[in-house]
Structures are given as C-alpha cells and as structure tokens.
Amino acid sequence: MTEKNTFVRMASDPASLIISSEDENATMGDGVTHQDNVSADIMDRLDRMAEISESKKHLTRRCFTPQHRQVITLVSGWMRDAGMKVWEDATGNLMGRYEGTDDKAPAILLGSHLDSVVKAGKYDGPLGILAAIDCVKALNIRNARLKNPIEVACFTDEEGVRFQSTYLGSRGIAGTFDFNLLNRADKDDITLAEAMTDFGLDTDRIGEAARQKGDFLCYLEVHIEQGPVLESEDLAVCAVTAIAGADRMTVTATGKAGHAGTVPMGARQDALAAAAECVLTVEEVAAAHPYAVGTVGQIEAEHGATNVIPGKVVFSVDFRAADDAVRREAVNDLTKRFEDIANRRNVDIVLEQSHSADGVTSAPWIVDAIEDAMTDLGHRPFKLPSGAGHDAAALAEITDVGMIFVRCKDGISHNPDESITREDAIAGAELLLRTVERIGGLET
Ligand SMILES: [Zn+2]
CATH class of the missing domain: 3.40.630.10 (Zn peptidases)
Known part of the structure; x- marks a missing residue:
C-alpha cells in the first residue's frame, strides 16, 4: 500500500x-x-x-x-x-x-x-x-x-x-x-x-x-x-x-594602540593582554562555582596587526549555572574581577549584557x-x-x-x-x- x-x-x-x-x-x-x-x-x-x-x-x-x-x-x-x-x-x-x-x-x-x-x-x-x-x-x-x-x-x-x-x-x-x-x-x-x-x-x-x-x-x-x-x-x-540559566555578555576592552617596537612595556595599555586575563578569569570563576560553566567563544582585536599593540578588543562571555543564585553570584564576582583587571592595566572594560535567562x-x-x-x-x-x-x-x-x-x-x-x-x-x-x-x- x-x-x-x-x-x-x-x-x-x-x-x-x-x-x-x-x-x-x-x-x-x-x-x-x-x-x-x-x-x-x-x-x-x-x-x-x-x-x-x-x-x-x-x-x-x-x-x-x-x-x-x-x-x-x-x-x-x-x-x-x-x-x-x-x-x-x-x-x-x-x-x-x-x-x-x-x-x-x-x-x-x-x-x-x-x-x-x-x-x-x-x-x-x-x-x-x-x-x-x-x-x-x-x-x-x-x-x-x-x-x-x-x-x-x-x-x-x-x-x-x-x-x-x-x-x-x-x-x-x-x-x-x-x-x-x-x-x-x-x-x-x-x-x-x-x-x-x-x-x-x-x-x-x-x-x-x-x-x-x-x-x-x-x-x-x-x-x-x-x-x-x-x-x-x-x-x-x-x-x-x-x-541551566544563562547570561551572555559582549565585553569591550579599550586601551591604547601603539607601535609594537617603540612603546616600553611599562607604558602600555594593551587591550588584548587585558582581555586575555579576563578569559582566564572566566575559566577560574566558573571552576570555583558548583555546576557552573563559563566560555569565551569569540574574541577579536580591532585592526589586528603583527606590529601594533591592540587598542580595542571585543569578546563574548557565556556563563551558565544550574542554580540561578550561584550564577548571579558568579557573574557578580566576574564583573568585580574585570574591574580590577581594568584598573591594574589602565584600560576600560565595558560589559554589555545581550541575554539573561533564569x-x-x-x-x-x-x-x-x-x-x-x-x-x-x-x-x-x-x-x-x-x-x-x-x-x-x-x-x-x-x-x-x-x-x-x-x-x-x-x-x-x-x-x-x-x-x-x-x-x-x-x-x-x-x-x-x-x-x-x-x-x-x-x-x-
Ligand atoms: Zn536540541
């Protein structure tokens, strides 16, 4: 049939x-x-x-x-x-x-x-x-x-x-x-x-x-x-x-672009080095909270070139946890640590939330x-x-x-x-x- x-x-x-x-x-x-x-x-x-x-x-x-x-x-x-x-x-x-x-x-x-x-x-x-x-x-x-x-x-x-x-x-x-x-x-x-x-x-x-x-x-x-x-x-x-609930953010780190050969290390405001520290911080914070996971899946240095100190970097953060209270506490912790990185490295770090769901x-x-x-x-x-x-x-x-x-x-x-x-x-x-x-x- x-x-x-x-x-x-x-x-x-x-x-x-x-x-x-x-x-x-x-x-x-x-x-x-x-x-x-x-x-x-x-x-x-x-x-x-x-x-x-x-x-x-x-x-x-x-x-x-x-x-x-x-x-x-x-x-x-x-x-x-x-x-x-x-x-x-x-x-x-x-x-x-x-x-x-x-x-x-x-x-x-x-x-x-x-x-x-x-x-x-x-x-x-x-x-x-x-x-x-x-x-x-x-x-x-x-x-x-x-x-x-x-x-x-x-x-x-x-x-x-x-x-x-x-x-x-x-x-x-x-x-x-x-x-x-x-x-x-x-x-x-x-x-x-x-x-x-x-x-x-x-x-x-x-x-x-x-x-x-x-x-x-x-x-x-x-x-x-x-x-x-x-x-x-x-x-x-x-x-x-x-x-799991999830928060997603777009993070922009803004430092100062400069010549890779002429700006001494102590005088740099390297946005990519700051962003790199942020990426490792996402990993550390997620690992420190139960059933939490944090991922940076996208990162881009604006006008990236071999011989230029990156002036602006944009990256994503995806943070999830089975428990909403744990997720909120972890994202708070993450935000504070990003602030510390920004102050220590003399760069601006701005977080823009694109998604939040319990x-x-x-x-x-x-x-x-x-x-x-x-x-x-x-x-x-x-x-x-x-x-x-x-x-x-x-x-x-x-x-x-x-x-x-x-x-x-x-x-x-x-x-x-x-x-x-x-x-x-x-x-x-x-x-x-x-x-x-x-x-x-x-x-x-
Ligand atoms: Zn499916």
Whole structure:
C-alpha cells in the first residue's frame, strides 16, 4: 500500500492545518517513499530525517525552509501510522494527538524540535520526536489508552539559527511568542513574517497556537545529553533536574594602540593582554562555582596587526549555572574581577549584557517518575542538570516539565560527529514510554 500525504489548508481556519492521508494508490510527495512509513527501526528513521538537508555536504535544516516542509511530510506519516490525529499549528509546529479515556483530562505533551544548527548532527531534536512517536505507537499496538491524552509536538525552531530566535515554536504554544521577531531578517534578507507566510502560515493568527495552563499535565522530552557525563558514568539514560540559566555578555576592552617596537612595556595599555586575563578569569570563576560553566567563544582585536599593540578588543562571555543564585553570584564576582583587571592595566572594560535567562527546574514529581521508571527497566537511577537550553524552558511557563537524557559519544553535539548507539536510542524511547505509563496510571 502506498499513500499520499495531502496538506489541506482549511480556509476558515488556516491556523489548524489538517494533515490527512488519502489516495491509497497514488505516490507520495516530497520524496517520501513507502519504506519510510513502514520502517520500524528508530536508527533508520533518524538517518532518513538526516537526509532532509539544505546542504548536500552536511545536515542543515532551518525553520520554514522547503526542507522543514519535507520533514513535516515525512514525520506526519509516521505519526499517523502510530495512531495519532495530526495537524499543524499557527507557528508551524507539527502536532499529533492520541486520545485517552477521559477527553477532559489534561494531555501529556511529548516532543522535541525539527530544526537543526548549521552542520548539525543527526540526533539533536529528531531523537526526542521519534522516541515520542514510538511511545504512542507502542500503546496503540497494545490498544492501550491512558486516562490522559498524549500529544506530540515537533517544534518549528528551537536552535534559532535562521532568525537568532530561540524556542519559536514552543513559545508559540506557551503564549510567549515574541512578535518583535517578525521583522527580523535572515541572511538572505527574508523576514520571519515573510518566511512564515511563504510556509503557508498566517502571522495574524500566531496567537492561536497558544495553549492554556491546564491543557497539559506535563511536558516530557528525550534528548541527547550533549555532554560526556553519562558516558563516564556508564549509563545509557538519566533524568534531568534542571535547565541551566544563562547570561551572555559582549565585553569591550579599550586601551591604547601603539607601535609594537617603540612603546616600553611599562607604558602600555594593551587591550588584548587585558582581555586575555579576563578569559582566564572566566575559566577560574566558573571552576570555583558548583555546576557552573563559563566560555569565551569569540574574541577579536580591532585592526589586528603583527606590529601594533591592540587598542580595542571585543569578546563574548557565556556563563551558565544550574542554580540561578550561584550564577548571579558568579557573574557578580566576574564583573568585580574585570574591574580590577581594568584598573591594574589602565584600560576600560565595558560589559554589555545581550541575554539573561533564569534556569528552569524539572518538576520533582516528574524526576521521581523517571527515576522509578529507570528502576523498573533495570537502569541505575541517576540525574543531571542540563547546561544546554531546550524547549522545556519555554513550556515551563504553562506546565510542569521533565527531560530524559540519552548518552552520546564523547559528549559531541552540534557537529556531524554527533553519535549515539541503537541500544541507547531504544533505551531512551523505552524509558519515555515507561515514564508515561507511570504518569498516566498504567502501572503494569
Ligand atoms: Zn536540541
């Protein structure tokens, strides 16, 4: 049996694009083959999703591109096959629903994101989506219904690569979509509003994607760890306790440019030497605080030349900690130490904050449920905070959140070398299913 994926845009309600399957003898659109819809193996499906890329050389899949549309077509077929009703919401999130026995009960929301960074790995995002689909599929095969419906969200844009936005889709659902972003242009000068319109969405109706507090019992996401801890603990999976808060700053050090040959060492105001001391200070301060990490990822000496003492240097600081109080104290400490460096070296150091977000704590009852499910499945219970941001941070505005991490090789992520094993992918999906069964009252 082959089938065609048809997108029907309802004239009266473009916000809820219905995705239906019709025409059993027709061929499928967008290069989707019959094999895609019958393949049961999670690794095969991860590979199939990774083929949908803007580049032939590496995986790049930004929001509202033709490849985003293509991956929606592919994944919506798998969602339907798993037993879900499928639709697309007003911010382009692909949504699915598997009814429970009580249609008034709040839904258990599962999901992850469809977009990727530039030159991405295969697993950041898609693993969580496929684990969620497998969870519904496993219940459907057994003809099992929980009291609560299950919804699966495949978020439009989590990485924020195209429009320097974060959590575009999950903020749409949380009702915190930033409308100022609509005028922001990508590198080809296409605004977010234009991109959404081209994608078939109506920007006047974005608000309709918002769900209410009480629509969901909780949000659960499976994601690769993107760090090396599970590997060192010899564990396939764990529960996530919190998503770290983050501060990002642009720091400008201004000294005095001069001739490298003529200005004596004692008379210099070297902005780069001051910045170098700041970089090491970021490292020292982060190391001195629990679960804190600090990074200088960009640095540039203005008009850099071999024979010129740098007069102006701009660098970035990214500082994160699982505990907000720890992060604030550390950033305070960092600011004071930058002042000392500026005074001692006779340069100006100005910090400009570009981003500040508090951390989000997983609901303790969800962490408990995940750890109990780990025990059920023979895993040693273990939990970790997440240093990276995830859609759960946006959804915490409207519901309790929790996450499951899956081990990835050498902690590498946001890179083509991202790697997980089939066994670990299955362990993540099974742990999600067991956790959902526990939460939904299926104890057997
Ligand atoms: Zn991700």
